[in-house]
Amino acid sequence: MQLTIRASGRDVQVLSYLLAKNPNHLYERQVNNHFVRMFFSKFSKEEVEVTFFVTPDPIELSRNNSERYEITSYINDREFVVSSIFCTFLRSALATALNGKPHEEYEHWVNHRFNLQFSFGPLSSQLSDNDIIDLFAPMGYKTTISAGEIDYHMNFKTKSSARYITVEGLTTLQMGLRQLFVLIPVLDNYKHYYIDDKEIEKLERYGEGWLDVHPQREFILRQALRFKDLYSLVEKQTEKGSNNQDNNDEIRTMRLNDLRYEKIIDSIRQIPFKDSIVDFGSGEGKLSVQLGFIEGVKEILAVEPSESASIKALKRYEKMARKENFLMPEQIIGSLFYFDERLKNKDIVILCEVIEHIDKHRLPKIMKTILNDYKPKVVMITTPNQEYNKVYKMNEEYRHPDHRFEWTRDEFREWCEIQNGKNDYELTFDGIGEEHELYGTPTQMCLFMRKEQ
The missing domain is CATH 3.30.1610.20 (Hen1, N-terminal domain)
Incomplete structure (x- = not known):
C-alpha cells in the first residue's frame, strides 16, 4: 500500500x-x-x-x-x-x-x-x-x-x-x-x-471547506457512515450546528452498538443467577467492561482469540480498575472452536455479534459445545437482522465484509430451535434498535434459559 x-x-x-x-x-x-x-x-x-x-x-x-x-x-x-x-x-x-x-x-x-x-x-x-x-x-x-x-x-x-x-x-x-x-x-x-459519532466529527473536520459544496455529498456521507441512522444525524447536525449538545446526546443514544450493550446489560440485571459470565469474542472489551459494573456479578471471563485485541481490552479494564464497584474481567486467550474446562457450568454465556463471523457449517459444533458441554444456565445471542438491511438501503450483501451470512428473523428462529434439539432450554426472542413496521429491528436476540432453572 x-x-x-x-x-x-x-x-x-x-x-x-x-x-x-x-x-x-x-x-x-x-x-x-x-x-x-x-x-x-x-x-x-x-x-x-x-x-x-x-x-x-x-x-x-x-x-x-x-x-x-x-x-x-x-x-x-x-x-x-x-x-x-x-x-x-x-x-x-x-x-x-x-x-x-x-x-x-x-x-x-x-x-x-x-x-x-x-x-x-x-x-x-x-x-x-x-x-x-x-x-x-x-x-x-x-x-x-x-x-x-x-x-x-x-x-x-x-x-x-x-x-x-x-x-x-x-x-x-x-x-x-x-x-x-x-x-x-x-x-x-x-x-x-465501528462507525460512531466520532466519524461525524472527523468528517466535519476533514470535510471543512469542500464537502458541504461537493455535488456528491450525500453519496459520500452514505458511504462514509454506512448506516442510515448516522447519515440522518449528520444531516440534522448540518441544520442545527455541530456544537449542539442536544444533538450530540441524540447521536449517542442512537448508536446501535450502545443499544445492544444496553439490552444485554438490562437483560442480565433481570436474571436472578449471574455470579459468573462468559463473554465470547470479547474483542477490545467494550461489553466486558460494562459487565464489570453489574451488581451481583462475581466473575467475568472475557474470551478472545486475538492477542492485540486482548491487550487493548486489558488497558480498557485497567482504566476502570479504580472506579467504585468495578469487577475486573479475566482475559482468556481462547476460541469457540476449542473446549476449555474453565468455561463449564457458568451462569451466563454471551455471543454478541459473533456467530455471523463464522461459517454456517461450523456453528452446530460450537453450539453443541456450549449447550451440551459447558451447560450454562443462560445463553444470549445477538446477530444482525438481514431484513432490516432494506431500511439502510445498502448496496452490499452484508453489513460487514467479514460476515459469512445474515439471517432473517424466521431463519434465526429456526436455527435457534434446531440448536435446542434436546429441548433443554426455553427460547425467548427479542429485538434491539428502532423497530420498522415491516422489517423489524436492526439486531435480533435470542435468550436460551435452561428449563431446570
Whole structure:
C-alpha cells in the first residue's frame, strides 16, 4: 500500500516542513505489526517527491493465522489494499500535515496552494473508473486510473483487478490529504472499525471547506457512515450546528452498538443467577467492561482469540480498575472452536455479534459445545437482522465484509430451535434498535434459559 506526493514549482521544498519529515532521513515506524516507511525520491528547488509505504508483516500474519483470527477468521485484501486501515496507519505519520501544525515559522505555508499530485494504490473498489473520476473532478483534480500489470507463470490474465489512482491539481497539502482521508474509505466502501459519532466529527473536520459544496455529498456521507441512522444525524447536525449538545446526546443514544450493550446489560440485571459470565469474542472489551459494573456479578471471563485485541481490552479494564464497584474481567486467550474446562457450568454465556463471523457449517459444533458441554444456565445471542438491511438501503450483501451470512428473523428462529434439539432450554426472542413496521429491528436476540432453572 502506498501514497506518493509529488509537487512542482516554486518553494516546493517547504513541503518537508509541512510534513515534518527530514528529506535526508528514512522514516520508519511499526504500527500494529505493520511497517510504515517514508522516503524522498526527489528533493530539488522545483520538484519534490515523497512516498509513504505501509507493508504488512507476513511473519506475524502467518504466525497468528490459526489463533488470532479464529473467530473473526480472516486475512483478506483489506490488509494489502488502500483502505481505512491504510489511512489509520498513515494518520500518525501525516499528523502534522493533516492538522496544519508545522513549526511556527512555517505556519503561513499551510494555506499555500501547490501544484500537487497524489498517487495511491492498489485500490479494490466496486466503483467504475468514471465514478471515481466524478468524485475528484468537483475539487478541481485531473484523475488518471491504471491497472497493475501481473507477471503470472500461468496464463490467467494480464491485468490486476486492483487499480492505481493519481489525482492532480492546485491545492494545499492539508486540504489534499484531508480529502484523501475522507474519500479513500468511500472508494473502498469498507471500514475496519465501528462507525460512531466520532466519524461525524472527523468528517466535519476533514470535510471543512469542500464537502458541504461537493455535488456528491450525500453519496459520500452514505458511504462514509454506512448506516442510515448516522447519515440522518449528520444531516440534522448540518441544520442545527455541530456544537449542539442536544444533538450530540441524540447521536449517542442512537448508536446501535450502545443499544445492544444496553439490552444485554438490562437483560442480565433481570436474571436472578449471574455470579459468573462468559463473554465470547470479547474483542477490545467494550461489553466486558460494562459487565464489570453489574451488581451481583462475581466473575467475568472475557474470551478472545486475538492477542492485540486482548491487550487493548486489558488497558480498557485497567482504566476502570479504580472506579467504585468495578469487577475486573479475566482475559482468556481462547476460541469457540476449542473446549476449555474453565468455561463449564457458568451462569451466563454471551455471543454478541459473533456467530455471523463464522461459517454456517461450523456453528452446530460450537453450539453443541456450549449447550451440551459447558451447560450454562443462560445463553444470549445477538446477530444482525438481514431484513432490516432494506431500511439502510445498502448496496452490499452484508453489513460487514467479514460476515459469512445474515439471517432473517424466521431463519434465526429456526436455527435457534434446531440448536435446542434436546429441548433443554426455553427460547425467548427479542429485538434491539428502532423497530420498522415491516422489517423489524436492526439486531435480533435470542435468550436460551435452561428449563431446570
